[in-house]
Amino acid sequence: MNGVVYYRPEDAKTNAGFIRMLKEAADRAGHGLELVTERGKIPDSADFVLFRDRDPELAHELEAAGHRLFNRAQVNRVANDKYATYELALLLGLPTVPTRRVAHPDEIRSYPSVLKTIDGHGGTEVVRCLDKMDAGWFFSRHAGRRIIGQPFIESGAADVRLFMIGEEAVGAVKRTGSNGFKSNYTLGGRADPFSPTAGMEEAAAKIARALKSDYIGVDFLLLPDGGFLLNEIEDPVGSRSLYDTSEVNIADRIMQRIAEQMK
Structure with missing residues (x-):
């Protein structure tokens, strides 16, 4: 069985050690594993794609082309949409951080409040706002992005x-x-x-x-x-x-x- 591990070029550099671990694990299991960092370079012959990107649209394209993805495109979509994650938690009846979509600082009901871009990751697009001025700065910095608001929970x-x-x-x-x-x-x-x-x-x-x-x-x-x-x-x-x-x-x-x- 031969597969592909897909990363964006910049992420492949950051995760070089983990990629090496994956290739060594594939060797131990008797499988081939090739690193691919270009969207159009995944071979049709690949038995599976270990998808290590935050790109639900590309994941759907690969599935439509017949590839078996780990994880599925739907997993990538929900995990990279913080509001969709919140909706899933409500559907499953799980305790979760109260979350609202907000389009303007005026919609924030109380402070301190935590603002996040819906598709950010790594904590780089998350801020605790103490007042409307902090919130305004966040909206200005991330203009055009979808944003959610949450109460600050200690x-x-x-x-x-x-x-x-x-x-x-x-x-x-x-x-x-x-x-x-x-x-x-x-x-x-x-x-x-x-x-x-x-x-x-x-x-x-x-x-x-x-x-x-x-x-x-x-x-x-x-x-x-x-x-x-x-x-x-x-x-x-x-x-x-x-x-x-x-x-x-x-x-x-x-x-x-x-x-x-x-x-």
């Missing part, structure tokens, strides 16, 4: 990410921010091993089941009373925080999932 600048292979949580980390309220590992935050509660695992499994996903990250905010709220779904999900803090070889688990599904 979580100690920490969240939990569950790494899901199919409906199984194969690992989890607690991410704690080093500066401000964002916990993203790529922004300098700290990651530590974490044992998720049964409730978190059940919620993440319910999401994975609904999406029919292969490999996603599910992020929860931790509440002072011990509860949790779904925050975001990640596809493609970065795994450096997992393999930096555990013995889980996520590349092997991904290749096992692909082999099982391709049967």
